Amino acid sequence: MKIGLFFGSFNPIHIGHLIIADILQDQTDLEEVWFVVSPQNPMKSSKSLLHEFDRLRMVELAIADHFKFRAVDVEFHMPRPSYTIDTLAYLTDKNPQHEFRLIIGGDNLNHFHKWKNSQEILRQYGLYVYPRPGKNRQVEDPNVTYIDAPLIDISATFIRKTIKSGASAKYLLHPDVLDYIRDKKLYL
Template structure:
């Protein structure tokens, strides 16, 4: 089975994430898309993140009705900060019959050469790249596939600020995620 790994903080998961994941699964040769919740991204401040189990629960709620999506807490059990290559290696060892591909936004290509073992990621796994607003970078490599997808300029930062200010996030989040945030009083 060919699995697309969609890494992120998902702080919170929003409709843009779901649209991109759906396009990747529907318009490529990926059998499934796994949302890999990163407990600590080496490039983000830890204090801005809500608890990893709340972020996992929101992803589970958001994808509950999608047969080809999975939520993964694999990085919760790994050393921190999490590096993509380490997670890819672990998953490849644990699921030797699966082929893993990395799903990233085109904006990540700017700094991809700075990622730990980026050459190994390219050669052994490959990238499925979706467009991001303002993106100009392209990598000409046989293991990089650019996938036509809607330009999604929805940010979790905007959603957190909107919640904190008491404004509506309707249509930005799945209803189940919005209800969970309200019930748990997250991002206030």
């Protein structure tokens, strides 16, 4: 089975993530999309990062009604910081029956060459790239597939600020995720 791996902090997961994953699963040859919740991105600050189990639970809530989506906590059990190439190798070793592809935003393609073993990721796994606001670098490579998807300019940073200010994030989040955030008083 061909599976797209959508890595992220998901702090929190929002409708932009869900729309992109749905398009990838529905309009490409990907049979499933797995949301790989990253405990800590080596290239980002962890200052405003919720506990990994809260972020995983929000992903589970957001995708509960989609049988071709799966929440994955594999990086919770790996050495930190976790690097994409190590996670891909681990998942491939544990799931030899699957063929994995990496899903990234066009903005990440701008600095993909700085990732640990980026050329090996490209060669062994390939990339499915969706458009992001700002400058999206184009790479001509047979292992890079560009996805025709809407340009969704929603950021988790904006959502966290919205929640902290007491404003509504109703249409930015899955209703169950919003309820979870309210019940646990997160991002306040």
